Every structure is written in C-alpha cells, then in structure tokens.
Amino acid sequence: MLCQSHTRCGDKFYDPQQHCCYDDAVVPLGRTRKCGNCTFRVCFEQCCPWSLRPQEAFVVKVKGQKCTLAPSLDDRVCSR
Structure with a gap:
C-alpha cells in the first residue's frame, strides 16, 4: 500500500497534487x-x-x- 502525502491548511488536510491552500481554504490547483x-x-x-x-x-x-x-x-x- 502506498502512502500519499497530505498537507495541512488550517485544520484540514489536502493532497498537494490536487489542491493548494489559499486564504486558509483548500482550493483546486486550477x-x-x-x-x-x-x-x-x-x-x-x-x-x-x-x-x-x-x-x-x-x-x-x-x-x-x-x-x-x-x-x-x-x-x-x-x-x-
């Protein structure tokens, strides 16, 4: 099983290959x-x-x- 790296944005985790943290909100890369x-x-x-x-x-x-x-x-x- 592969581990995926997740990053925090405030109190939420997100996948940096699909999202980023902008103004304390998780948003899609696009x-x-x-x-x-x-x-x-x-x-x-x-x-x-x-x-x-x-x-x-x-x-x-x-x-x-x-x-x-x-x-x-x-x-x-x-x-x-």
Whole structure:
C-alpha cells in the first residue's frame, strides 16, 4: 500500500497534487481569480498592486516573489 502525502491548511488536510491552500481554504490547483483585467492561478501566482502608471494598476507574479520587485519579463501587467 502506498502512502500519499497530505498537507495541512488550517485544520484540514489536502493532497498537494490536487489542491493548494489559499486564504486558509483548500482550493483546486486550477482555481483562478481576477487581478484587474487579468486572471491569475491562485496556487501558482499572486496579484500585486502596482501604480507606476495609472492605467496599469496590477502585476501578476509567480507565487513567492516579492510584490515590491520591479516587474520582470515573466510578469503580466494588468489594468484596472
């Protein structure tokens, strides 16, 4: 019998191959949310506020990167 690894999200366990923990809730890996006029995958990306240009108010960055870092080629700039 194979053991499956499970991770905790608050008081719940989940399979990290199928879900992630986002805002203290277990969500499917494919879950998305809006970030200005863009969509980001909550398990893999994050929506960061950015206001150097008024029409470009958000940047989608890889999860774990600091939002304070300047946008890179891998980031997506999103308008309001």
